[in-house]
Amino acid sequence: MRVSGRLLSPGEGSGETLHLSAPVSFWGGVDPHDSRIIERRHPQFGVLIRGRVVVMEGGKGSSSGSSVLAEMVRMGTAPAGIVVSRADPILAVGALVAAELYGHRLPVVLVTEGDLDALTSVRHVHITDGGVVAGG
Amino acid sequence: MPVKLTERDRELLDGVEGEGTALAMRIIVGTAEAMGADALLDIVSAHVDGCLHHGVVSLDFAQRLLDGGAQAVVPTTLNVGSVDLLHPELFRGTKESARAGAEVMHAYEQLGCRPTFTCAPYQLEQRPGRGDQIAWAESNAIVFANSVLGARTERYGDFTDICAAVTGRAPAVGLHLDAGRQAHLIVRLELPDELLDEDAAYPALGHLLGAVAGSTVAAIVGLPAATTEDRLKALGAAAASSGPVGMFHAVGVTPEAPDLASALAAGGVREVTVDESRLRGAARQLSTVPGGRVDAVCLGTPHYSAVELRRLAALLAAKTCRIPLFVNTGRETLATLESPTRAGLETAGVTMVVDTCTYITPILHPTLKTVMTDSAKWAYYAPANLGVDVVYGSMEACVAAATGEGEGEPW
Numbered sequence: 001m002r003v004s005g006r007l008l009s010p011g012e013g014s015g016e017t018l019h020l021s022a023p024v025s026f027w028g029g030v031d032p033h034d035s036r037i038i039e040r041r042h043p044q045f046g047v048l049i050r051g052r053v054v055v056m057e058g059g060k061g062s063s064s065g066s067s068v069l070a071e072m073v074r075m076g077t078a079p080a081g082i083v084v085s086r087a088d089p090i091l092a093v094g095a096l097v098a099a100e101l102y103g104h105r106l107p108v109v110l111v112t113e114g115d116l117d118a119l120t121s122v123r124h125v126h127i128t129d130g131g132v133v134a135g136g
Numbered sequence: 137m138p139v140k141l142t143e144r145d146r147e148l149l150d151g152v153e154g155e156g157t158a159l160a161m162r163i164i165v166g167t168a169e170a171m172g173a174d175a176l177l178d179i180v181s182a183h184v185d186g187c188l189h190h191g192v193v194s195l196d197f198a199q200r201l202l203d204g205g206a207q208a209v210v211p212t213t214l215n216v217g218s219v220d221l222l223h224p225e226l227f228r229g230t231k232e233s234a235r236a237g238a239e240v241m242h243a244y245e246q247l248g249c250r251p252t253f254t255c256a257p258y259q260l261e262q263r264p265g266r267g268d269q270i271a272w273a274e275s276n277a278i279v280f281a282n283s284v285l286g287a288r289t290e291r292y293g294d295f296t297d298i299c300a301a302v303t304g305r306a307p308a309v310g311l312h313l314d315a316g317r318q319a320h321l322i323v324r325l326e327l328p329d330e331l332l333d334e335d336a337a338y339p340a341l342g343h344l345l346g347a348v349a350g351s352t353v354a355a356i357v358g359l360p361a362a363t364t365e366d367r368l369k370a371l372g373a374a375a376a377s378s379g380p381v382g383m384f385h386a387v388g389v390t391p392e393a394p395d396l397a398s399a400l401a402a403g404g405v406r407e408v409t410v411d412e413s414r415l416r417g418a419a420r421q422l423s424t425v426p427g428g429r430v431d432a433v434c435l436g437t438p439h440y441s442a443v444e445l446r447r448l449a450a451l452l453a454a455k456t457c458r459i460p461l462f463v464n465t466g467r468e469t470l471a472t473l474e475s476p477t478r479a480g481l482e483t484a485g486v487t488m489v490v491d492t493c494t495y496i497t498p499i500l501h502p503t504l505k506t507v508m509t510d511s512a513k514w515a516y517y518a519p520a521n522l523g524v525d526v527v528y529g530s531m532e533a534c535v536a537a538a539t540g541e542g543e544g545e546p547w
Contacts, residue, residue, distance in 0.1 A: 008170045028520060032191065060380070063273065063293020067190035070295075074193055090293065092170035096163055097295045101196050 001122065003115035005083065007131040009095035011105030013081035014126035017119065017135070018052035020044050025061025026068040026094070035077040053125035054079045055116060058086035069094030073104050081107045081127040085116040109133055139168045139307075140175045148303055156204025160299035164306070167296045173307035177269055182208065182301035183257045183281075185215040185273035186294045187244040188496065189237040197295060198243035201302065208248035208301040213257040215274045216439075217241035220491045220499075221253070222467060228498040237497070247298060253491035254466030256369065256439040258285060261468075266391050269312060271300030275381075276438045276513065279372035282383035284365060286391035288312045291382045311353075311382050317392065318401035319385050321349055325358030326411045332360055336530040336547040338367040339512035340419035341410065342374025346381050347418075348408050355385040355399040363389050366441055373438050374512030422515040422528035423546045430527055430544035431504040433457075433534045434494045434518070436464035437511035442473055444531075449480040451535040457485035458540040462499065464489045484539075495521055508537050508544045 021043045024030060029039035035050035050072075059065055069091060072078040078098070082091055087110050095106040107127045111119070115133070119125060122135030141149070148161040168176060186194065218237030219227050227234045245251045252260060257272070258280045264270050266286030272278050273292045281287045290310045292300065300306045310316040323345060331337050345354060363386065375381040385393035393399035435448065440463055448463065463481070467490040470478070481488065494500060495518040500507070508527040509515055515526045527544040529537070536542035 009166065027190075028517075062275070063185070063291065063296075064188070064190055066294045066296075067186075067193055070197075071191035071193040074191070074196075087170050087172055089167050089170040089296070093163060093167055093293075093295050096166045097193070097197060100159055100162070101193065101200060 001118060002132055002134045003111055003118065005109040005111035005115070005131045005133055007107060008087065008092035008110055009099065009106065009108040010129060011099065011107035012127060012129050013053065013107050014124065015051050015053045015080035017122055017125050018047065018049055018054050019120040020054060020056035023056060023058050023060040026059060026065035027062040029061065030068060032068050032072045032075060032077060035072060049079045050077045052079050053081040053083060053127065055083045055119050055125065057116070058084045058088045059091045063090050065090045066094035066097065070098040070101070073098035073106055074102050078106055081109070081125065083109045083111055083116065083119060083125065083133060085111055085113045139165055139173055145176060145305065154205035156201040156206025157302055159204055160201065160206055160302040163295055163299040164303050168307035168309070171290070171307050171309045173309035175308045176305040177308040177312060179210055179269050179271045179300055179304055179306050181210050181264055181270045182212040182297060183215060183272040183274060183277055184212055184244060184249055184297040184301055186298050187214050187217045187241045189218040189240045190294070194240045195236065195243060198240060198247060201298065202243060202246055206247060206302045209304045210301060212249040212301040213252040213260065214244055214249045216253055216255050216492045216496070218492060218497045220489055222490050226489060226499050228501070244298070249301065252466065252468060254439050255493065256466060259439065259441050259466060259469060269306065271297060271306040273297035275376035276369070276373035278382055279376045279384065280369055282311055283372060283385065283390050284368050291380065317353060317383060319353045319355035319399045320401050320405055321352045321354040322405060322407040323348065323354050323356045324407060324409045325356065326409055327358065327415060328412065331412060334530065335367060335370070336510065337415065338370040339374040340415050340422065340547070342371035343378050343422060343512045344410060344415065344418040345371070345384060346375040346377060346379030349375070349379060349381055349384070351380045351382065353383050353385070355387055355393060355396060357387045357396060359386045359389050361388050366444055369438055377513045377516040419528060419547050422512050423526055424519055425506060425525045425527060427527050427544045427546045430459065430506045430508040430537050432460040432462070432500060433508045433538045434462050434514055435510055435531065435534060437493055437495060437509070437514040439469065440465045442469055445473060445481065446477050448531065449477045451532060452484040452486065453480060455484055455539045457538045459538055460487060461485065461538040462487045462489055462494050464493045467491060508534050510534050
């Protein structure tokens with residue numbers, strides 16, 4: 001399947017799909033050193049997000065999440081891409097800053113709720129520079 | 137839809153003011169696109185939270201701006217950092233992390249920001265007024281600016297805050313615009329007057345507001361017309377901790393809500409009622425243990441005002457703390473505090489903390505397991521950040537616990 005989205009932060013990336021069934025706060029909810037979800041009440045608690053394409057409704061919580069995401073890019077623990085259905089400036093800014101500072105472009109794509117739903121069931125997601133998300 | 141840029145915006149992107157400002161403009165435009173803004177607007181001041189150390193990236197970004205010659209072009213205040221620069225001996229982390237924390241704070245000073253290092257910039261002498269477009273970070277400050285001052289800011293944070301300060305521009309969206317400031321939720325208080333006369337009711341009410349309102353602007357009906365700024369501050373800080381709250385109206389109290397009708401959006405509006413049992417229930421959620429012995433007391437989240445420091449000094453008169461009692465406040469508030477009040481607090485054994493806050497940085501001794509606070513925000517974040525248990529109670533109960541006159545009595 002292929003869906004078209006809008007790139008909130010440009011880049012290309014592909015990886016195994018990681019569907020997060022609840023929003024996550026990168027600040028306080030993800031350990032940037034090993035990319036583990038550490039928010040105790042999160043349904044995917046304990047999962048590593050490094051190298052995966054995170055598919056979720058959106059982020060939540062503190063705007064310091066921008067710093068944590070950018071720091072993860074710096075340390076090489078960031079996801080390969082992020083697909084959201086709710087425009088999320090916190091994640092977009094984190095990815096934009098990381099691209100400026102470290103030259104690694106982590107794509108953050110906005111898609112419709114229906115497309116997001118469809119993407120949750122594919123095993124692998126590829127995001128192109130034009131904002132096309134392909135799953136298989 | 138691309139953001140409409142002025143000729144000046146394009147010049148900044150093209151680097152006429154240097155590469156640092158061009159970088160800042162790229163981030164502002166990217167933020168505006170992510171927020172769905174059509175255009176940018178001028179701001180008259182900024183409050184920057186990026187001076188708190190979150191890793192190497194915090195300094196890398198400030199340094200990149202500095203190397204590119206960027207400077208704040210509007211009056212800009214700084215939020216708390218990781219270390220108390222005036223009392224560095226309070227920091228219990230590694231030397232390395234103290235140095236990194238201080239470096240980020242100094243880098244932001246070099247960017248032309250005022251070294252205020254307070255999460256309560258609205259307690260400084262100069263503060264924005266009604267209708268002023270500003271770009272503020274720090275969730276409690278954002279709520280206060282929008283709700284109590286009637287100034288206009290979206291919920292900015294790391295990176296975007298300093299980029300707005302450097303470019304003087306912010307996305308024209310959300311709480312910057314009339315439509316984004318209208319209430320879509322009524323929170324009707326059915327609370328006895330005696331309850332609303334207690335300070336401790338306000339953080340509890342805020343905690344509840346964050347949960348029911350989220351990012352929806354709410355209009356609270358039933359707050360006393362003379363509700364103090366300190367109480368509104370406590371309410372807003374709590375609401376911005378438990379939910380993504382950027383603004384509330386208090387009908388008959390805050391400037392954009394002289395009456396309910398003027399605060400409300402047209403069309404469908406939800407309504408919730410808050411009675412005493414609901415409020416008490418919210419307050420109970422703030423404590424992780426039922427009370428009893430506590431090992432320390434932490435006050436001043438957000439930073440205590442001079443009025444709050446005077447009340448604390450009065451409660452502590454002729455008493456001595458038997459357990460550590462920390463109070464966070466702004467360095468300017470402390471510097472201008474009359475000396476008898478300050479001396480009274482010090483004689484009672486209070487530890488004054490400025491520039492930072494006891495829930496975000498290692499200041500408490502790691503053996504302290506249960507801490508009492510009068511702050512919903514501290515109660516909300518400290519258990520995860522510091523690994524402590526929390527008892528939420530009034531300032532009076534906190535003082536009683538600190539002096540040994542009582543045990544930690546939750547509100």
